[in-house]
Amino acid sequence: MIIIMKPGQEVTIQEINERLSGKVSVFTHGNRVAIQGIDRDGLNEQELRAAERIIENHPAAIQGSREFHPEDTIIKTPNSLIGGDNFTMMAGPCSVESSAHVRKMAAVAKAGGATVLRGGAFKPRTSPYSFQGLGEDGLKFLRQAADEFDMDVLTEVMDEDHVEMVGRYTDIFQIGARNMQNFSLLKAVGKTNIPVMLKRGMSATVDDILNAAEYIAAGGNTQIMIAERGIRTFDNKYTRNTLDVGSVPVLQKLSHYPVIVDPSHAAGHTEFVTKEALAGVAIGASGLVVEIHDDPAHAFSDGAQALKPEEYQAMADKAFAIRDLVSPAVEVVDA
Amino acid sequence: MIIIMKPGQEVTIQEINERLSGKVSVFTHGNRVAIQGIDRDGLNEQELRAAERIIENHPAAIQGSREFHPEDTIIKTPNSLIGGDNFTMMAGPCSVESSAHVRKMAAVAKAGGATVLRGGAFKPRTSPYSFQGLGEDGLKFLRQAADEFDMDVLTEVMDEDHVEMVGRYTDIFQIGARNMQNFSLLKAVGKTNIPVMLKRGMSATVDDILNAAEYIAAGGNTQIMIAERGIRTFDNKYTRNTLDVGSVPVLQKLSHYPVIVDPSHAAGHTEFVTKEALAGVAIGASGLVVEIHDDPAHAFSDGAQALKPEEYQAMADKAFAIRDLVSPAVEVVDA
Amino acid sequence: MIIIMKPGQEVTIQEINERLSGKVSVFTHGNRVAIQGIDRDGLNEQELRAAERIIENHPAAIQGSREFHPEDTIIKTPNSLIGGDNFTMMAGPCSVESSAHVRKMAAVAKAGGATVLRGGAFKPRTSPYSFQGLGEDGLKFLRQAADEFDMDVLTEVMDEDHVEMVGRYTDIFQIGARNMQNFSLLKAVGKTNIPVMLKRGMSATVDDILNAAEYIAAGGNTQIMIAERGIRTFDNKYTRNTLDVGSVPVLQKLSHYPVIVDPSHAAGHTEFVTKEALAGVAIGASGLVVEIHDDPAHAFSDGAQALKPEEYQAMADKAFAIRDLVSPAVEVVDA
Amino acid sequence: MIIIMKPGQEVTIQEINERLSGKVSVFTHGNRVAIQGIDRDGLNEQELRAAERIIENHPAAIQGSREFHPEDTIIKTPNSLIGGDNFTMMAGPCSVESSAHVRKMAAVAKAGGATVLRGGAFKPRTSPYSFQGLGEDGLKFLRQAADEFDMDVLTEVMDEDHVEMVGRYTDIFQIGARNMQNFSLLKAVGKTNIPVMLKRGMSATVDDILNAAEYIAAGGNTQIMIAERGIRTFDNKYTRNTLDVGSVPVLQKLSHYPVIVDPSHAAGHTEFVTKEALAGVAIGASGLVVEIHDDPAHAFSDGAQALKPEEYQAMADKAFAIRDLVSPAVEVVDA
Structure with missing residues (x-):
């Protein structure tokens, strides 16, 4: 799942990382968070509210995808x-x-x-x-x-x-x-x-x-x-x-x-x-x-x-x- | 076989055509003659003398080959x-x-x-x-x-x-x-x-x-x-x-x-x-x-x-x- | 669409054929009717009632499919x-x-x-x-x-x-x-x-x-x-x-x-x-x-x-x- | 090169091994010797005399080849x-x-x-x-x-x-x-x-x-x-x-x-x-x-x-x- 966060959600992103790291794979890029191993049912209410959009149908290669990282890597x-x-x-x-x-x-x-x-x-x-x-x-x-x-x-x-x-x-x-x-x-x-x-x-x-x-x-x-x-x-x-x-x-x-x-x-x-x-x-x-x-x-x-x-x-x-x-x-x- | 003729052999080319057409496939392009079905042993002495070079190892698609037709087709x-x-x-x-x-x-x-x-x-x-x-x-x-x-x-x-x-x-x-x-x-x-x-x-x-x-x-x-x-x-x-x-x-x-x-x-x-x-x-x-x-x-x-x-x-x-x-x-x- | 008819629907099959042939492709095999060019909305009420099952997701090669013709062709x-x-x-x-x-x-x-x-x-x-x-x-x-x-x-x-x-x-x-x-x-x-x-x-x-x-x-x-x-x-x-x-x-x-x-x-x-x-x-x-x-x-x-x-x-x-x-x-x- | 030795050339095989090992790759199987890195010019007269046949046109995978090892590996x-x-x-x-x-x-x-x-x-x-x-x-x-x-x-x-x-x-x-x-x-x-x-x-x-x-x-x-x-x-x-x-x-x-x-x-x-x-x-x-x-x-x-x-x-x-x-x-x- 890729979560595109609403603006200004740095704290929530930080909390997701702390809550889930070690249990499942969590990657962040700007206001996007990629999580391997759980779907939206694994998010709590505050996290769901912070999300502008959740992409569940993403490629297996999640970090490499444009959905997670829209700009070119340089x-x-x-x-x-x-x-x-x-x-x-x-x-x-x-x-x-x-x-x-x-x-x-x-x-x-x-x-x-x-x-x-x-x-x-x-x-x-x-x-x-x-x-x-x-x-x-x-x-x-x-x-x-x-x-x-x-x-x-x-x-x-x-x-x-x-x-x-x-x-x-x-x-x-x-x-x-x-x-x-x-x-x-x-x-x-x-x-x-x-x-x-x-x-x-x-x-x-x-x-x-x-x-x-x-x-x-x-x-x-x-x-x-x-x-x-x-x-x-x-x-x-x-x-x-x-x-x-x-x-x-x-x-x-x-x-x-x-x-x-x-x-x-x-x-x-x-x-x-x-x-x-x-x-x-x-x-x-x-x-x-x-x-x-x-x-x-x-x-x-x-x-x-x-x-x-x-x-x-x-x-x-x-x-x-x-x-x-x-x-x-x-x-x-x-x- | 592709025969590259010496200059000025138009008559010989004509004669090869007349002698072999109907029996084997003969194609001419400028001073080149492509013959499908016989090899150099099928040429007579005059024809051999008129040849500057004979290419025997040519592709099956002889007329399409650059050996037969060096210039671009336009x-x-x-x-x-x-x-x-x-x-x-x-x-x-x-x-x-x-x-x-x-x-x-x-x-x-x-x-x-x-x-x-x-x-x-x-x-x-x-x-x-x-x-x-x-x-x-x-x-x-x-x-x-x-x-x-x-x-x-x-x-x-x-x-x-x-x-x-x-x-x-x-x-x-x-x-x-x-x-x-x-x-x-x-x-x-x-x-x-x-x-x-x-x-x-x-x-x-x-x-x-x-x-x-x-x-x-x-x-x-x-x-x-x-x-x-x-x-x-x-x-x-x-x-x-x-x-x-x-x-x-x-x-x-x-x-x-x-x-x-x-x-x-x-x-x-x-x-x-x-x-x-x-x-x-x-x-x-x-x-x-x-x-x-x-x-x-x-x-x-x-x-x-x-x-x-x-x-x-x-x-x-x-x-x-x-x-x-x-x-x-x-x-x-x-x- | 492939229609599997209920038993004893020979007359309906005949009527479908007459109604649609010439307009779309209709093929019949036993109690099965394959129609290319219309879907179930093109059937009338009597025809729908006569159908035991309608297969809409069939291969393009409809006559060759097992859905249309379950037994081996001999x-x-x-x-x-x-x-x-x-x-x-x-x-x-x-x-x-x-x-x-x-x-x-x-x-x-x-x-x-x-x-x-x-x-x-x-x-x-x-x-x-x-x-x-x-x-x-x-x-x-x-x-x-x-x-x-x-x-x-x-x-x-x-x-x-x-x-x-x-x-x-x-x-x-x-x-x-x-x-x-x-x-x-x-x-x-x-x-x-x-x-x-x-x-x-x-x-x-x-x-x-x-x-x-x-x-x-x-x-x-x-x-x-x-x-x-x-x-x-x-x-x-x-x-x-x-x-x-x-x-x-x-x-x-x-x-x-x-x-x-x-x-x-x-x-x-x-x-x-x-x-x-x-x-x-x-x-x-x-x-x-x-x-x-x-x-x-x-x-x-x-x-x-x-x-x-x-x-x-x-x-x-x-x-x-x-x-x-x-x-x-x-x-x-x-x- | 694969050398098929005449019968009874165990000593020669041993000598080839001693002479060449460390310099080139030498493998032996029964009366056959495979050598990677030299050709027949690298053999001395005695070795050439001991050979019944020398296979120079062998596959790159020499040890795996039937020429080197004719019987099935069990x-x-x-x-x-x-x-x-x-x-x-x-x-x-x-x-x-x-x-x-x-x-x-x-x-x-x-x-x-x-x-x-x-x-x-x-x-x-x-x-x-x-x-x-x-x-x-x-x-x-x-x-x-x-x-x-x-x-x-x-x-x-x-x-x-x-x-x-x-x-x-x-x-x-x-x-x-x-x-x-x-x-x-x-x-x-x-x-x-x-x-x-x-x-x-x-x-x-x-x-x-x-x-x-x-x-x-x-x-x-x-x-x-x-x-x-x-x-x-x-x-x-x-x-x-x-x-x-x-x-x-x-x-x-x-x-x-x-x-x-x-x-x-x-x-x-x-x-x-x-x-x-x-x-x-x-x-x-x-x-x-x-x-x-x-x-x-x-x-x-x-x-x-x-x-x-x-x-x-x-x-x-x-x-x-x-x-x-x-x-x-x-x-x-x-x-």
């Missing part, structure tokens, strides 16, 4: 604002390969307008025999490169036991598509105060991803962004996945979290990455996360989908121009 | 150029409802920049008990409305027995998604000289649609455009289909046919149609085909996905602006 | 009973290749217990340049072979203009997966009195196929059986399609039509055909339709999925044994 | 043999609800022929606000119930930090569909010597699941069984997932691991569970894992798909009878 990292009217470019190599290489890629990313440097130090690979990443060394290289260029770090955490360690290096946790419903990991990042980019699973519905995000929010961390990175469909001969651009405005309507498009994993082949990126911008995504490499043929992983520096620069120029045309794409829905 | 109708550097807006009601209504919608479509007026007179409906269209009367109303506004007609033909009759009214045949592999119908429109918009089936792969187009081309009609209108995936709770924007550059790479995006059937709900339309333009489609209605709640069919006149106008303005930014999106690939 | 052809407690084996070559060959295959099919001989004379091929079938000659060969072995003919009709001609040779029309929503063809076979096997489209939902069947029924022909032949999913590396066995009991619950399983097109590779066939029998299908060939490597079409005679015989023996164990699998649901 | 738990010619029934409640309840369900399971008792103590739920399981108390109740009836325990582990603790209670770890590519968890159970049932992810291809299994095997634990539990497709109106029965023989051909069918999660509705179970048996699965409950309407989780005791008993009787008809369904493929 995430603030040292060098970026993500969500709302902002547009954020995130770029970097698939894997951190060396200190020198990630610095070189950071310079490229920055020149194209990126304020977030992505890079993998722990890699979720389909086969156990593939390169699994440089580990903590990779994180150090990535952090140094980002600092040198006044950028934020975005990197994947695959394992709840790594959350504390990865958290020492990163500004944004990435949860990969394969771990979208690794609930232990979601709970672990939910206990931190570090923003999280949650990537949509290959066959996750829109409701699934919002419920996964709710696992993070339930722990207290609501600095969440969602990344659409292509879904699995019947046709994957020419592209690696099917970019579900239509999910971007759907997610924006249902939730207040920023939605980012990852055209690299969706397209899977360099020749289509720029075009899918532009489609993502045109439909109103709050940002892009793209893989870049100066020598894709020798990349440690996923070279086939990396943009070369000049391709990235050209893509970024068009992306910002389209963004100017379509923004503000997100209209706040008042429930 | 379709010329009385009021439109479709394909190449052109961008074509096509709009109109889902169903032709009356003479007055379709004229009103034509005025709206035209004002937004459309040169093609779409409208259904024969409707493929999931249930036999739903409205099936006005039939030939609908075609007359549609033709009159288009003529009044100097527009071209685009309308669906569902039945090979109707090809001749529908052909008297339309400038472009539409083959609907459900009939994409109705081979009898494809053969029938392939024998006309009227351009065809072939809509992708719900679970058709890119190869499937190019092979379906080849049925039309095999009959002699190569004035073909392909429409992406959303595919069927696991997630259809909030959108009717999943717009596969990524298929647009794939189709443009493999074939020379114009690719049109239909955001109305993909999104299925008005609130997402404009956004999907803009994604389609940004990725480089040669045009849009959209459903409009001044009173969607009372539309004879598919009102839920129709744009109102002012929504359509706003969408069209943004679409043309994005097109200017991204065009020319299609680069000719020389095989 | 289709009677000269040599077979299909549906209900019966189990029917249907086998034959993918394409009719010659008179001698189809007779040889008929002997094999019959020896394994088949009473229906399948074979294609008009072939829906993905590419226009592939073998398209022997045409009417193929039908003659097929008919003669079936007659010689006291079997029924099952063959595909692809084109409404062929319905009359194919109907002269066949006992059962097959509508292929690609034509499942070719509504002109469905209407054409709906006007005949020849049984129809309707194959599920690659991405057709259960509701889609029942609505397609309703197009046939709406024309007056309710001798319909439905074939599950595999759907298109994300995984087709090792099998051609995904056999949706679970759809068999779903279809049997919702509708009264016999459901047949086609393991050949589902599996796509001989080594898995027998196993998928047995799964189909175990789940309660009313029959199997399988492709057989004595020399699969040289079959005119689809050799990769044909069972050799001895494989077919072994499969058939197990199939009948499993059927004995699980039958009667279909329980009549009284609405 | 897993031995205190009360069960799983794989090969054996057929194993596994049953129990979705969630462990109480000591008394799980004992009651164990009695039912056992009476139907089950030797493995399933039950969830840690539950992966889509929403963070749903019942998450009894935790370690649930494991104790489950262990006691199994011991009382001489059964083995099968229960899910969701978290690498729980592996040691859950391992104290269970005979078989279950890895759920959502965690199929939780590589940290796979590595953790791979370091134990407790058998693992790995459930196929909703959109996992056959190759994906074999690669996931390889993560377990790479850690040294090859006591793996795979469970098909339905995949996500475009049609989920009447069933929860689409049971991909066809994957069973495909998995059995490619790998040597036992394949189990879970009809409960596939069907999602009790009325279809028995039928899907029988299809799974008919196609040759090595066992079934089914959810049972005496009062489904009040089950803590997934009541809609639980079989009642009498339904389970009837299903089990038919399942064993069909197994007798089709077994041995798995033929050993000698590479």
Whole structure:
């Protein structure tokens, strides 16, 4: 149940919290209170009088819903604002390969307008025999490169036991598509105060991803962004996945979290990455996360989908121009 | 096999045609000859000498391939150029409802920049008990409305027995998604000289649609455009289909046919149609085909996905602006 | 609306028919009347009194529903009973290749217990340049072979203009997966009195196929059986399609039509055909339709999925044994 | 590379191991040696002479492949043999609800022929606000119930930090569909010597699941069984997932691991569970894992798909009878 309170009911909100916390889940946002586990019959008379409206038919992912939180969430990292009217470019190599290489890629990313440097130090690979990443060394290289260029770090955490360690290096946790419903990991990042980019699973519905995000929010961390990175469909001969651009405005309507498009994993082949990126911008995504490499043929992983520096620069120029045309794409829905 | 001839081999091309036609399928385009049914062992010495290059590993849809026809196909109708550097807006009601209504919608479509007026007179409906269209009367109303506004007609033909009759009214045949592999119908429109918009089936792969187009081309009609209108995936709770924007550059790479995006059937709900339309333009489609209605709640069919006149106008303005930014999106690939 | 009449209301049923036919669609089955186009407000007082129960929330495919027709449909052809407690084996070559060959295959099919001989004379091929079938000659060969072995003919009709001609040779029309929503063809076979096997489209939902069947029924022909032949999913590396066995009991619950399983097109590779066939029998299908060939490597079409005679015989023996164990699998649901 | 050694080359196998272990991955099985990371050029002359055959074109999941391990893996738990010619029934409640309840369900399971008792103590739920399981108390109740009836325990582990603790209670770890590519968890159970049932992810291809299994095997634990539990497709109106029965023989051909069918999660509705179970048996699965409950309407989780005791008993009787008809369904493929 979501209770929209009449103006000036701060005391009642406080009392609801004290009365119910520990027994059921209570979340507050401005003059709205979300309660999981009881319905209006569990409210006392004073509380009922204080309510302007009670929404009982809300989505399971209550904290993520626009009914509970009508305004866009805007995430603030040292060098970026993500969500709302902002547009954020995130770029970097698939894997951190060396200190020198990630610095070189950071310079490229920055020149194209990126304020977030992505890079993998722990890699979720389909086969156990593939390169699994440089580990903590990779994180150090990535952090140094980002600092040198006044950028934020975005990197994947695959394992709840790594959350504390990865958290020492990163500004944004990435949860990969394969771990979208690794609930232990979601709970672990939910206990931190570090923003999280949650990537949509290959066959996750829109409701699934919002419920996964709710696992993070339930722990207290609501600095969440969602990344659409292509879904699995019947046709994957020419592209690696099917970019579900239509999910971007759907997610924006249902939730207040920023939605980012990852055209690299969706397209899977360099020749289509720029075009899918532009489609993502045109439909109103709050940002892009793209893989870049100066020598894709020798990349440690996923070279086939990396943009070369000049391709990235050209893509970024068009992306910002389209963004100017379509923004503000997100209209706040008042429930 | 595709033979790329040396310059000045017109006589040899003529001789190949005469020698093989009737026995196997022979198609010529400029200095290229496509032959289905024999390989290079079937060529004589003079023919082999005249060849600069022979492509044996070509797609099954040989006439549609860039290897056979490197330049974009540009379709010329009385009021439109479709394909190449052109961008074509096509709009109109889902169903032709009356003479007055379709004229009103034509005025709206035209004002937004459309040169093609779409409208259904024969409707493929999931249930036999739903409205099936006005039939030939609908075609007359549609033709009159288009003529009044100097527009071209685009309308669906569902039945090979109707090809001749529908052909008297339309400038472009539409083959609907459900009939994409109705081979009898494809053969029938392939024998006309009227351009065809072939809509992708719900679970058709890119190869499937190019092979379906080849049925039309095999009959002699190569004035073909392909429409992406959303595919069927696991997630259809909030959108009717999943717009596969990524298929647009794939189709443009493999074939020379114009690719049109239909955001109305993909999104299925008005609130997402404009956004999907803009994604389609940004990725480089040669045009849009959209459903409009001044009173969607009372539309004879598919009102839920129709744009109102002012929504359509706003969408069209943004679409043309994005097109200017991204065009020319299609680069000719020389095989 | 479906009206279940009180006993002894034959006269009222007759009057409803006379009063409403021509204005709306009226269908009767025993003491049940289905009316499309009006609701209970369209009934007069006498009619309302005659009704024991009125079902307003029925599926769109009203004639196919168990609510309208609670008992299983049993289709009677000269040599077979299909549906209900019966189990029917249907086998034959993918394409009719010659008179001698189809007779040889008929002997094999019959020896394994088949009473229906399948074979294609008009072939829906993905590419226009592939073998398209022997045409009417193929039908003659097929008919003669079936007659010689006291079997029924099952063959595909692809084109409404062929319905009359194919109907002269066949006992059962097959509508292929690609034509499942070719509504002109469905209407054409709906006007005949020849049984129809309707194959599920690659991405057709259960509701889609029942609505397609309703197009046939709406024309007056309710001798319909439905074939599950595999759907298109994300995984087709090792099998051609995904056999949706679970759809068999779903279809049997919702509708009264016999459901047949086609393991050949589902599996796509001989080594898995027998196993998928047995799964189909175990789940309660009313029959199997399988492709057989004595020399699969040289079959005119689809050799990769044909069972050799001895494989077919072994499969058939197990199939009948499993059927004995699980039958009667279909329980009549009284609405 | 897989090396099939000539007879009597035990010493050479030992030497290869000593020479390469620590540098690359080396696995041995009988006279076969699998090496990841080098090809035949990395072998010395003596080793090359000892080889009867070298397979370089093998699947990425090398230890799971039939080329490396031609015979069926048979897993031995205190009360069960799983794989090969054996057929194993596994049953129990979705969630462990109480000591008394799980004992009651164990009695039912056992009476139907089950030797493995399933039950969830840690539950992966889509929403963070749903019942998450009894935790370690649930494991104790489950262990006691199994011991009382001489059964083995099968229960899910969701978290690498729980592996040691859950391992104290269970005979078989279950890895759920959502965690199929939780590589940290796979590595953790791979370091134990407790058998693992790995459930196929909703959109996992056959190759994906074999690669996931390889993560377990790479850690040294090859006591793996795979469970098909339905995949996500475009049609989920009447069933929860689409049971991909066809994957069973495909998995059995490619790998040597036992394949189990879970009809409960596939069907999602009790009325279809028995039928899907029988299809799974008919196609040759090595066992079934089914959810049972005496009062489904009040089950803590997934009541809609639980079989009642009498339904389970009837299903089990038919399942064993069909197994007798089709077994041995798995033929050993000698590479």
